[in-house]
Structure formats: structure tokens, C-alpha cells
Amino acid sequence: xxxxxxxxxxxxxxxxxxxxxxxxxxxxxxxxxxxxxxxxxxxxxxxxxxxxxxxxxxxxxxxxxxxxxxxxxxxxxxxxxxxxxxxxxxxxxxxxxxxxxxxxxxxxxxxxxxxxxxxxxxxxxxxxxxxxxxxxxxxxxxxxxxxxxxxxxxxxxxxxxxxxxxxxxxxxxxxxxxxxxxxxxxxxxxxxxxxxxxxxxxxxxxxxxxxxxxxxxxxxxxxxxxxxxxxxxxxxxxxxxxxxxxxxxxxxxxxxxxxxxxxxxxxxxxxxxxxxxxxxxxxxxxxxxxxxxxx
Amino acid sequence: xxxxxxxxxxxxxxxxxxxxxxxxxxxxxxxxxxxxxxxxxxxxxxxxxxxxxxxxxxxxxxxxxxxxxxxxxxxxxxxxxxxxxxxxxxxxxxxxxxxxxxxxxxxxxxxxxxxxxxxxxxxxxxxxxxxxxxxxxxxxxxxxxxxxxxxxxxxxxxxxxxxxxxxxxxxxxxxxxxxxxxxxxxxxxxxxxxxxxxxxxxxxxxxxxxxxxxxxxxxxxxxxxxxxxxxxxxxxxxxxxxxxxxxxxxxxxxxxxxxxxxx
Numbered sequence: 001x002x003x004x005x006x007x008x009x010x011x012x013x014x015x016x017x018x019x020x021x022x023x024x025x026x027x028x029x030x031x032x033x034x035x036x037x038x039x040x041x042x043x044x045x046x047x048x049x050x051x052x053x054x055x056x057x058x059x060x061x062x063x064x065x066x067x068x069x070x071x072x073x074x075x076x077x078x079x080x081x082x083x084x085x086x087x088x089x090x091x092x093x094x095x096x097x098x099x100x101x102x103x104x105x106x107x108x109x110x111x112x113x114x115x116x117x118x119x120x121x122x123x124x125x126x127x128x129x130x131x132x133x134x135x136x137x138x139x140x141x142x143x144x145x146x147x148x149x150x151x152x153x154x155x156x157x158x159x160x161x162x163x164x165x166x167x168x169x170x171x172x173x174x175x176x177x178x179x180x181x182x183x184x185x186x187x188x189x190x191x192x193x194x195x196x197x198x199x200x201x202x203x204x205x206x207x208x209x210x211x212x213x214x215x216x217x218x219x220x221x222x223x224x225x226x227x228x229x230x231x232x233x234x235x236x237x238x239x240x241x242x243x244x245x246x247x248x249x250x251x252x253x254x255x256x257x258x259x260x261x262x263x264x265x266x267x268x269x270x271x272x273x274x275x276x277x278x279x280x281x282x283x284x285x286x287x288x289x290x291x292x293x294x295x
Numbered sequence: 296x297x298x299x300x301x302x303x304x305x306x307x308x309x310x311x312x313x314x315x316x317x318x319x320x321x322x323x324x325x326x327x328x329x330x331x332x333x334x335x336x337x338x339x340x341x342x343x344x345x346x347x348x349x350x351x352x353x354x355x356x357x358x359x360x361x362x363x364x365x366x367x368x369x370x371x372x373x374x375x376x377x378x379x380x381x382x383x384x385x386x387x388x389x390x391x392x393x394x395x396x397x398x399x400x401x402x403x404x405x406x407x408x409x410x411x412x413x414x415x416x417x418x419x420x421x422x423x424x425x426x427x428x429x430x431x432x433x434x435x436x437x438x439x440x441x442x443x444x445x446x447x448x449x450x451x452x453x454x455x456x457x458x459x460x461x462x463x464x465x466x467x468x469x470x471x472x473x474x475x476x477x478x479x480x481x482x483x484x485x486x487x488x489x490x491x492x493x494x495x496x497x498x499x500x501x502x503x504x505x506x507x508x509x510x511x512x513x514x515x516x517x518x519x520x521x522x523x524x525x526x527x528x529x530x531x532x533x534x535x536x537x538x539x540x541x542x543x544x545x546x547x548x549x550x551x552x553x554x555x556x557x558x
Contacts, residue, residue, distance in 0.1 A: 012558075049411045051557040068553070073413035084408040089302060097299040101413045 001063065002027055002148045002179040003048060008057035010043055018043045018203040020057060025196075028176050032194030033183040034283055040203040041183040042080070045152040048181065049078045061148065074102060077141030081153040083133060087126035091119060091136055095143075102144035113139040113169065117162075130157040138166055142173055149180045155189060167193060191279040199286050206286055211279065218282045220275040221251040221260065226268035236260055241285065250275075252285050296418055300426035304392065311388050311434040318384060319442030322375045323449045330365045368446075369453045373524045376442055377461035382518035385435055385469035386497055392427040393476025394490035396420075397552055398483040406557045416553050420481075424545055427473050435466045461520050464530050467537035468518035472497055474544035481548040482555065 009019035050066030238256030364371035476493025483489040503512040
């Protein structure tokens with residue numbers, strides 16, 4: 001299994017703690033990891049790449065501990081939003097430095113990608129824009145044809161055109177066995193390519209669901225009652241949140257949709273409609289104050 | 296990895312070479328001036344006015360020293376280069392090379408790039424040590440050769456072999472100072488604290504004669520190769536001890552670096 005986390009925690013001196021996290025990502029899967037700043041996305045990415053050691057629990061990448069594990073790192077590509085490239089080197093020099101450590105390095109891909117993103121191979125990285133540096137990092141991560149890609153906000157410094165190019169590059173080069181762990185602020189990007197998503201807040205994993213599951217179970221109902229609404233509306237099983245806008249009640253339902261609909265139909269209604277939610281709406285549901293969600 | 300380290304050290308190497316070569320060329324060129332000092336008339340009131348005049352700047356021992364330099368060009372070269380400038384400038388260059396070795400990777404966040412790749416930490420640190428040691432060797436021995444060539448072109452005669460060999464203790468000491476500074480760099484949050492660590496360790500060593508009435512632990516004394524030049528005893532023990540201690544600092548630095556996370 002490409003990624004396996006069991007009861008993983010990471011404690012910081014500041015008192016902030018990540019986890020405990022339990023997560024398994026299957027081969028070939030694209031896993032989207034969503035959360036606001038400071039939620040623990042980058043810390044999770046660093047635990048997966050072995051840059052951090054867990055305070056407790058087990059981190060396994062392809063069944064092995066990734067810390068200082070050269071064999072694991074040969075199968076892994078990592079892109080972070082941080083500016084981590086050596087400014088005094090050119091892309092060609094940087095490639096010369098790292099290429100010997102990857103048996104499956106794809107020179108043709110690198111050449112074509114540098115051309116596609118208009119990255120001059122013999123110009124110092126110090127002169128590049130933030131977007132160009134990010135693209136270079138993505139090319140360097142994809143060049144060894146890694147079985148696992150860990151992407152930590154990879155397009156945060158890219159404009160929308162470059163973001164589109166990046167997603168195309170990612171999907172064009174993904175084979176059936178390649179696994180992608182995509183941590184991102186850009187919900188549209190995750191929604192476009194992810195098979196499953198995990199939502200993290202304050203170091204805790206709130207939910208792990210497939211996009212299909214989100215589309216079928218995460219619903220919003222708009223109800224207009226003819227009389228006063230029932231008092232226990234928010235307590236109905238499956239209802240996560242109730243909001244009132246003038247005469248309409250919006251119920252966020254994350255499970256038991258048919259049960260909730262049946263219960264509502266027992267009351268005289270002017271209107272009852274089901275509103276499909278996209279990932280962005282679901283994401284914001286988790287981060288707005290309200291009732292505790294079922295995980 | 297060595298290529299990257301060499302590219303990183305390239306700027307320091309070039310600047311080091313320029314500064315060292317300028318210092319080195321100045322020594323034979325300034326020889327006529329030094330010799331002329333002993334021929335300068337001493338003002339008659341020099342002794343009664345201690346705050347001014349040549350007698351204050353050059354008491355008897357120094358005048359004797361200059362007289363020896365005037366008679367013995369080999370002694371002049373050694374006393375100004377291997378005996379003085381080279382250990383001091385070599386120590387400074389070693390601290391400059393060592394201070395950012397590991398600390399800068401963390402401060403610039405390039406440690407994220409390096410440590411997420413299939414590279415061993417021993418290999419990363421080893422490349423840094425190798426690039427720095429080669430840079431020190433190039434700067435120290437090339438500038439020494441430049442000095443000797445300049446002296447020969449100026450028409451002086453001297454013992455090439457002895458002068459070149461006199462630079463070896465300075466090189467060995469510089470390697471040790473580099474390794475100690477790189478060790479501080481392995482746990483330091485930035486290059487400056489590591490430089491202060493390396494500098495502090497060197498100063499402590501230089502101050503030991505005031506405590507123990509012996510130069511045994513004084514690194515600059517050994518780097519100057521005093522006994523080699525004056526008695527012909529090559530300082531093998533110091534050179535071996537320097538390399539052994541440098542290796543010990545490498546392993547200590549590796550131990551710390553191996554436990555250091557990229558936060």
C-alpha cells in the first residue's frame with residue numbers, strides 16, 4: 001500500500017498536535033487532502049516524505065518507514081509550495097545534481113516539459129518568477145516517474161492558466177498504478193481530479209469520503225413549511241446543520257437522506273427541494289460553526 | 296552532490312583566492328620597505344617620548360626580528376606568510392566555509408529539497424566536507440605558490456620545498472576549524488551562530504597559553520609551524536590530530552544532522 005498511517009501524532013513545542021491520524025491510500029488513487037492554513041496538511045506531507053518523524057504511531061510508505069529510506073524516496077516525488085530550489089543554480093545544473101539518484105529518470109519528459117512551460121534550462125533560478133519555480137519543482141518531481149506523488153499546495157503560486165497546465169501535465173503522466181496525495185487549498189482542483197478526499201481541521205481528520213459519496217450523500221434541502229416548523233428539526237438523524245433564510249429552512253444532510261425526506265413530508269409544506277452540493281460547499285460546511293458533523 | 300556543493304562554494308573559493316593571492320603577492324613586494332625600516336634613523340627623542348616615534352612601534356626584539364628578515368629572506372617569507380597571515384586568514388576562510396554548511400540548508404528551506412530526495416545524509420554532509428576541504432587546499436596552496444612565484448620574479452632566492460611544506464600545518468588547522476564550525480552549523484538555526492561557535496572555539500584554543508603556560512592546545516601556534524621552520528621538525532602529530540579531530544567532528548555533525556527534522 002502506498003500510504004498507511006496508523007494512530008500517527010506529531011507534537012510541537014508550541015503545544016499544537018497533529019492527529020491521531022489513521023489513513024490508507026490505495027495504489028492508483030488520487031487522494032485530495034483539504035484543510036485551512038495551519039490545519040496540519042504540510043505536517044502530514046512531511047511525515048509522509050520522512051522529513052518529520054511521528055511523535056507516536058506508524059507511518060508506512062510502500063510498507064516501509066520513509067525516514068532516511070533511499071529506496072522509498074526513489075519511488076516518491078514531492079512538491080511543496082515553499083521556495084526550496086537553489087537560486088544560484090540553473091535548471092540544467094539542478095537536474096545534473098539529482099538525476100543520478102533516480103534509476104527511472106525520464107530525460108525526454110524533462111526536455112519536453114521545460115519547453116512546454118517555457119523554462120530556460122540555462123538561466124539561474126534566482127531570475128525565475130514564483131510560478132516558474134513552482135513549475136520546475138513539479139517537473140523535477142514527475143521526472144523520476146514516481147509511483148507516489150506527494151503534492152503540498154503545488155499550484156498555490158501559479159496563475160489559473162498555469163494551474164490548468166499543471167493539472168493536464170499531472171493527468172497526462174499518471175499511469176494506472178501511480179498514487180497521488182494532493183494537499184490543496186484549491187477545491188476546484190481537488191474536485192476535478194481526486195477520487196477521495198480527506199478534510200482536516202486543527203490537526204484532526206474530520207472526514208474521509210469519496211467524491212462520489214459526497215455527491216450522493218452530502219445534500220442540502222430547502223424546505224418551506226406552511227405552518228411553524230417542527231421543534232426538533234436539527235435533531236433529525238442525518239441532519240448536520242439548519243439555517244433559516246426568511247421563510248426557507250436549509251438543512252445540510254450528510255446521511256439518511258430518504259429518512260429525512262420522509263420525516264419532512266409528514267408536515268404541510270409549500271416547498272421541498274434537494275440541492276446538490278459541490279466539494280466547495282461541503283468543505284465550507286465543515287468549517288463553519290454549527291453542529292458537529294458525523295465522521 | 297559534490298557538484299552542487301562545489302557550485303555553492305565557488306563564490307567563496309574565488310573570493311578566497313583573490314584575497315589570499317593579494318595578501319601573498321604583497322609579502323615579497325613589501326620586502327624592500329621592511330628592510331628599509333632597519334636603515335631608518337631613530338629619532339633622538341624617541342625613548343623619552345614613548346607615545347610617538349619608531350622606538351615605540353619597534354622595541355629591541357622587533358628590530359632584531361627585522362634585522363633577521365633582512366639577512367634571511369626565507370625567514371621573512373615564513374614569518375609573514377605561513378607563520379602569520381596564512382593561519383589567521385585560513386582560519387577565517389574555514390569559518391566562512393563551515394558556518395552555513397548545514398544551517399543554511401535549513402534557513403533557506405533547501406533542506407526540504409535535499410532530504411525529500413534519495414540521498415543519504417552521510418553523503419550530503421560528506422560532499423560538503425569534501426568541497427570545503429578541497430576549496431581550502433586550493434586557496435592555501437595556490438596562494439602560497441603565487442607568493443613564491445612573485446618572490447622569485449622579484450629576484451629573491453629561497454627554499455621552495457620548505458616554504459610550501461610550511462603551508463601544510465595551516466591547511467590541517469583550517470580543516471579542523473572548518474569541521475568544528477560545520478559541527479556547530481549542524482544544529483544551529485542560522486549561519487551566524489555557527490560562525491560564532493567556530494570562532495569561539497578557535498579563540499578558546501588560542502587563549503590556552505594564558506591558562507596552561509603552554510602552546511600545546513593553541514591551534515594558531517601549530518598552524519604557524521614554528522618548530523618546523525626553526526628546528527626542521529615536521530608537525531606530523533598536529534597534522535594527524537587535526538585530521539582525526541576533523542573526522543570526529545564530521546561524525547558528531549552527522550549524528551546531529553541525522554536527528555534534525557525539517558519543520
